[in-house]
Amino acid sequence: MKIVAAEVIVTSPNRNFVTLKITTEDGITGLGDGTLNGRELSVASYLTDHVVPLLIGRDAHRIEDTWQYLYRSAYWRRGPVTMAAIAAVDVALWDIKAKAAGMPLYQLLGGASRNGIMAYGHASGRDLPELFDSVRKHLALGFRSIRIQTSVPGIDAVYGVAAQSEGERYDYEPAQRTPLPVEEDWDTRAYLRHLPGVFEAVRNEFGPELPLLHDGHHRMTPIQAARLGKDLEPYDLFWLEDCTPAENQEALRLVRQHTTTPLAIGEVFNTVWDYQTLIREQLIDYVRSAVTHTGGITAMRKLLDFAAQYQIKSGIHGPTDISPVGMAAALHLDLAIHNFGIQEYMQHSPLTDEVFRQSFTFTDGYLHPGEQPGLGVELDERAAARFPYVAAYLPVNRLKDGTVHDW
Ligand code: GCO
Ligand code: MG
Numbered sequence: 001m002k003i004v005a006a007e008v009i010v011t012s013p014n015r016n017f018v019t020l021k022i023t024t025e026d027g028i029t030g031l032g033d034g035t036l037n038g039r040e041l042s043v044a045s046y047l048t049d050h051v052v053p054l055l056i057g058r059d060a061h062r063i064e065d066t067w068q069y070l071y072r073s074a075y076w077r078r079g080p081v082t083m084a085a086i087a088a089v090d091v092a093l094w095d096i097k098a099k100a101a102g103m104p105l106y107q108l109l110g111g112a113s114r115n116g117i118m119a120y121g122h123a124s125g126r127d128l129p130e131l132f133d134s135v136r137k138h139l140a141l142g143f144r145s146i147r148i149q150t151s152v153p154g155i156d157a158v159y160g161v162a163a164q165s166e167g168e169r170y171d172y173e174p175a176q177r178t179p180l181p182v183e184e185d186w187d188t189r190a191y192l193r194h195l196p197g198v199f200e201a202v203r204n205e206f207g208p209e210l211p212l213l214h215d216g217h218h219r220m221t222p223i224q225a226a227r228l229g230k231d232l233e234p235y236d237l238f239w240l241e242d243c244t245p246a247e248n249q250e251a252l253r254l255v256r257q258h259t260t261t262p263l264a265i266g267e268v269f270n271t272v273w274d275y276q277t278l279i280r281e282q283l284i285d286y287v288r289s290a291v292t293h294t295g296g297i298t299a300m301r302k303l304l305d306f307a308a309q310y311q312i313k314s315g316i317h318g319p320t321d322i323s324p325v326g327m328a329a330a331l332h333l334d335l336a337i338h339n340f341g342i343q344e345y346m347q348h349s350p351l352t353d354e355v356f357r358q359s360f361t362f363t364d365g366y367l368h369p370g371e372q373p374g375l376g377v378e379l380d381e382r383a384a385a386r387f388p389y390v391a392a393y394l395p396v397n398r399l400k401d402g403t404v405h406d407w
Helices: 040-055 063-073 080-101 128-141 188-206 222-235 251-258 272-280 296-308 324-336 350-355 381-385
Strands: 003-011 017-024 029-033 117-125 146-150 183-186 212-215 239-241 263-265 356-358 361-363 366-368 377-379 396-399
Touching: 003 040, 003 381, 017 040, 017 080, 029 080, 029 324, 029 377, 040 063, 040 080, 063 080, 063 296, 080 296, 080 324, 117 128, 117 324, 128 146, 128 188, 146 188, 188 212, 188 222, 222 239, 222 251, 251 263, 272 296, 296 324, 324 356, 324 366, 324 377, 350 356, 350 381
Parallel strands: 117 146, 146 212, 183 396, 212 239, 239 263
Antiparallel strands: 003 017, 017 029, 117 366, 356 377, 361 366
């Protein structure tokens, strides 16, 4: 089944998305997500200038061969731009194969291993009443697992809190449409003092059963992360995410020696190599990669199979900067694998849903990819054309003295 066309579509219904559409000689089309928040046009160019010409005339059924061809032939391996571009091709080819088979993609991946996919939502607030309201709002939406982010006294703008606390749930978008990145500030000692009290209050208000998560966003040193993990133990977290900048994988040994709080890492990683030490030494509990940033279904499946040998589970990245196409790919994989843990889910805006028509559902805390052949997502190209690309930047974080910090 020859590929006759491949087209990159950049659209911005509230936020930017990069989608690859592949068409085969018998008219089947497949969609892949290549969105890299704040660096979207690099992936669009990588695809248009360097990948699309290689796809024309190839057999759409040869997914593994195409993956290896794109990964190895470039010579320059790994990196978020390359791996997002490969993911876009890979997911589009899986979409085509499943449509050709007349099955939802999860069937080709081995069929369902569960009835539904437990999802967690993002609650946040500048103070406890606002945070409690946000938790209640998420419970009312059906969420049964909730991430808790909060402001810290003395810090003016904490990433992921300010943007979400106003207005509707889909307002959370860390990339701002400003000419320069927004600057946020940070003080790790203040954060370490404040956070355990927040979790104590949330537990007192909502009881012991609700699974609670927290994202440290790479801001701590190993010894600070060890202390936070220990201080949070009484509140029984489902996970503490990205506690350190984990490209230093060995650093996690120290954190692990000090705390039994489960650890989740990897949304900024893009290959299995980034996890070698973390998985082999069982230094983490959940793999946070996105299908969109880690070379697609083909590569994620291998990564999660490797993790499964060490009882490490999936926690696939699913913020709104993963398009509905990337989300659907994650959901088919979540349903099929044995070592599923949890799925992050932040609903997209109504405008995004107008451009990307989806068949996945969210009921009583559980997602399901639906039964349409393929991924179950269609792109309305006329609607997409109404929303041209708008430059947007992720924030910069600075310590009180002005030093640039992780965010
Ligand atoms: C998460 C993430 C996101 C990222 C965002 C960057 O856990 O969902 O930390 O909020 O910051 O994807 O583009
Ligand atoms: Mg995160």
